[in-house]
Amino acid sequence: MSEQPWTIESIRDALGNPALAQRFLGEINRAPAHQLLAVFAKWERIAKDTLAAVERGREITAAEAHGDEPAGEWIDGTERIHQVAARIRAQGAA
16 A cells, blocks of 8 residues: 555455455454454554465466566475475375
């Protein structure tokens, strides 16, 4: 979000997911007066994190579309995933 202050409406919109937005509205509407600021601050942080994640996803998608490596440090977890899968198979799981 730009320089505009956060509002209940802007937080709801930033959450994107209708179920999450409904959860936010339910919490903010049921909060006692002395807890309103804390509930608002919690959801403002969630909205900011959501927007940051969406922006990061767009940057990664744009980089890959141009054949570039996405910025940042990336850790290849392939080997770790193979080890976990092997351990699960050894325990008799599918």
